[in-house]
Amino acid sequence: xxxIQLKQIHVNVQNKHILKGIxxxxxxxxxxxxxGPSGCGKTTLxxxxxxxxxxxxxxxxxxxxxxxxxxxxxxMDPAKRGVSLVFQSYALWPHxxxxxxxxxxxxxxxxxxxxxxxxxxxxxDKMRIPELADRYPGELSGGQQQRVAIARAIVTSPEILLLDxxxxxxxxxxxxxxxxxxxxxHGELGTTIVYVTHDQQEAMTMSTKVAVFFGxxxxxxxxxRELYRHPKTLxxxxxxxxxDHKLNQVEGICRNSGNECYIRTPLGDFRVxxxxxxxxxxxxxxxxxxxxxxHEKRKEGLIPVKVKDVHPSGxxxxxxxxxxxVQLTARxxxxxxxxxxxxxxxxxxxxxxxMYDKQTGCRLEPVTFYIKPAMEELQR
Ligand SMILES: Nc1ncnc2c1ncn2[C@@H]1O[C@H](COP(=O)(O)OP(=O)(O)OP(=O)(O)O)[C@@H](O)[C@H]1O
Numbered sequence: 114x115x116x117i118q119l120k121q122i123h124v125n126v127q128n129k130h131i132l133k134g135i136x137x138x139x140x141x142x143x144x145x146x147x148x149g150p151s152g153c154g155k156t157t158l159x160x161x162x163x164x165x166x167x168x169x170x171x172x173x174x175x176x177x178x179x180x181x182x183x184x185x186x187x188x189m190d191p192a193k194r195g196v197s198l199v200f201q202s203y204a205l206w207p208h209x210x211x212x213x214x215x216x217x218x219x220x221x222x223x224x225x226x227x228x229x230x231x232x233x234x235x236x237x238d239k240m241r242i243p244e245l246a247d248r249y250p251g252e253l254s255g256g257q258q259q260r261v262a263i264a265r266a267i268v269t270s271p272e273i274l275l276l277d278x279x280x281x282x283x284x285x286x287x288x289x290x291x292x293x294x295x296x297x298x299h300g301e302l303g304t305t306i307v308y309v310t311h312d313q314q315e316a317m318t319m320s321t322k323v324a325v326f327f328g329x330x331x332x333x334x335x336x337x338r339e340l341y342r343h344p345k346t347l348x349x350x351x352x353x354x355x356x357d358h359k360l361n362q363v364e365g366i367c368r369n370s371g372n373e374c375y376i377r378t379p380l381g382d383f384r385v386x387x388x389x390x391x392x393x394x395x396x397x398x399x400x401x402x403x404x405x406x407x408h409e410k411r412k413e414g415l416i417p418v419k420v421k422d423v424h425p426s427g428x429x430x431x432x433x434x435x436x437x438x439v440q441l442t443a444r445x446x447x448x449x450x451x452x453x454x455x456x457x458x459x460x461x462x463x464x465x466x467x468m469y470d471k472q473t474g475c476r477l478e479p480v481t482f483y484i485k486p487a488m489e490e491l492q493r
Contacts, residue, residue: 114177116141116273116305117162122171123183124154124161131157133329135171139322144299144306146316149326150352155309158326159275162307163198164191176272197271201278203262205250211237212246215265222269236268239298256287260294267302276308280315292318313353317341325349343467347474350399350467359431361400361441364471368393374477376468379439380416380461385468385477395471402431402444404465407451408458415458420451434459 117139124132131154139145147155160166161181162173170183175196180189205214212233219229237243240260250258259279266274276295280288296319299306310316316323317337324334333345344350354360365378367385369392376383378398408415418434418441425448432443432451436459443459451457468477 114141115139115174116143116176117307118172118174119158119162120172120174122158122161122173123169124157124166125169126157126166131329132161132168135329135331137324137331137334139305139307141305142303142321144296144308144319144321146308146310146320146323147326148310148313148316148323151311153326154329155311155326156277159198159277159307159309162194163196163275164189164194165198194273195271196273196275197266197269198275199262199266199277199279201281203250203258203282205258205261205265207250210247210249211242211253211261211264214250214261215268218265218269232268233264236264239267239301240264240294255283256291259283259291263295263298267298267304271304273305273307276306278309278311281310281312288315295319325352327352342465343476343478344399345476347397347399347469347471347476350469354399354401359402359442361402361405363398363400363439363441365396365398365468366393367396367468367470367477376477379437383466383468396477397469397471399467399469400441400461400465402442404462405434405441405443406460406462407432407434407443407445407449408460411458415460418457418459420453420455420457422453423449423451 115138119135119137122132122135123130135158147158149155157166161168164180167188168181168183172179172183173181175194180194181187215233215236216229219232234243234246237246240263242257242260242264245253245257245261250261253261263279280291283291292315299319308319320337322334323337323340325332325340327348333340333349341353344353350360363378363380365376367374367376374385376385376396380398411417416436418436421433421435421440424431427448429444429446430448432445434441434443434457441459469475470477
């Protein structure tokens, strides 16, 4: 049985159409991340699943039970949905100790004192903070408060844990630590987790599946690997390749010749299968910096490039290179002693190339072969 089924969810907030027909099925034990730029509707969807936001159309089924139905104006009480929500702000009660904060959900269920003690301590153990039980939130660091907030959410053994950017208030080091903790916790508890973030790396590290949103619409739901390798649209590719992950984009022309299309780009020619005989059009080829390997010695199949500049950042370096008029960025491990103007030879990992229709932004597939520029062309 699926843990959560969302069908055609539409949500308006103050007359603004925020969620526009979301269909998403989340399986039991999945760690699904809702990923997208600020304002795309991730939090609204999480709140809708939790029951804190009413939907206008569509249905939500949790563990086989319908909990919301737009056409029938049915919205089950949040407390009855079997989900637990952790907010970005930890929302701990300042006048209560850590123990009491975590125990609260059990106390209102009228459990006996020994049972409460056992559950609270087990939950604090899982978050590796049993020694903080008697402290007050004001005496804790941000990371510790976040652990308490998660301990409070898991103490009632919810079937589903909803987390809204829970790490965004932490510094970089703590964030990395907490990512590992959440992944461990998911492995240990087997709980279904729905996690909201706008941080691609966070999504890639922890999730079993990532759902990418833009403007209230779901664009791609895939495993992190598939999302990384084959973004479905240029917009997704650009979003995944933003920040330090600068995506290389090279424009080309796609010419149709019956059943196949030939794509000509400055980096070589490609063939893609064509289904609907579209006319000639512009395409964008994308390639990640880590999919360009730089060599100092010339070899067959490599492309001669000139170093423009080098940006070392300790463990890795970004090298901007020019091939004729085309500027590319390569990412390599370490801190190489390349000089601006130096001639190098680039190996393009052709299996990592993606092609998109420039106008629609949709991915063209599959690239059936790649003809590299002729050697004499390479001499320029
Ligand atoms: N209470 C509200 N009143 C008016 N507009 C709202 C309200 N809540 C959300 N919105 C709007 O709904 C849209 C989606 O907001 P939401 O918080 O779901 O986005 P998000 O993807 O989670 O963004 P972020 O990553 O910045 O939290 C935004 O345009 C926001 O301005």
